[in-house]
Amino acid sequence: MANRYEHIADDLRRHIVVGTWLAGDRLPAEQELAARYKVSTPTLRNALEVLQSEGLIEKRHGSGNFVRRPGQRMVYANTRLHGTEQRAATNAAVSVRCDSRTVEADGQLSLLLGVDVGSLVTEYVFVGHQGTSPRSLARIYVPHAVARLGVPRANESVWGDGVRELLSAAGVRVARTTERVTARFPTTIEAQTLHITTRSPVLAMERVSTDATERVVEGALLVLPGDRTEILFTTGSAPERLEAAR
Structure with a gap:
């Protein structure tokens, strides 16, 4: 059975794929996302780390989480x-x-x-x-x-x-x-x-x-x-x- 953060990662990934957030866009603040999914901030951050490890988003310290632009290898x-x-x-x-x-x-x-x-x-x-x-x-x-x-x-x-x-x-x-x-x-x-x-x-x-x-x-x-x-x-x-x- 998948963990709660994995379900959140799936939903965030879907939003990126369908274009809710485009390349370069800043995701909503972590506190806002945690409230939206009714989870703690650590659980939400676990979901974000999944997307970071996949190269879909990047965390800019002091600025937030952003959808990564498709960069060439x-x-x-x-x-x-x-x-x-x-x-x-x-x-x-x-x-x-x-x-x-x-x-x-x-x-x-x-x-x-x-x-x-x-x-x-x-x-x-x-x-x-x-x-x-x-x-x-x-x-x-x-x-x-x-x-x-x-x-x-x-x-x-x-x-x-x-x-x-x-x-x-x-x-x-x-x-x-x-x-x-x-x-x-x-x-x-x-x-x-x-x-x-x-x-x-x-x-x-x-x-x-x-x-x-x-x-x-x-x-x-x-x-x-x-x-x-x-x-x-x-x-x-x-x-x-x-x-x-x-």
């Missing part, structure tokens, strides 16, 4: 060909906002960057939007012991490529980059930033870049909503290596 392509790292590309227009600040490394950053807890680190936070909907969250970290960098001039890449350009300009050369992609549930802060529920899976990438001495010069944590995202990696061999293999 986005492919994030991180291409490395012939030893040259190219700028990441997407198949849809995305605007990127970047903020930066100095933070002290906690336990997680200490392990990621290979620095002592409490070491000063520059944190860059890139949030990509498709229209009004946030689609990506990237946090890039550079230890002060490596370089003291400014703010990237152009915030075009959801991967934070502008930080790489700043490192290069400061004379820091990346020799190796290791990337690990996992599927998991978002943290509360990640869910709030991406306007999703903590029950909605995300694709999480951890990227660590080192120089020729194997010192970590940059660490990155990228989070993408799992319902509309693909990550595409393309690699190629240098021509001379192909010749040697023949």
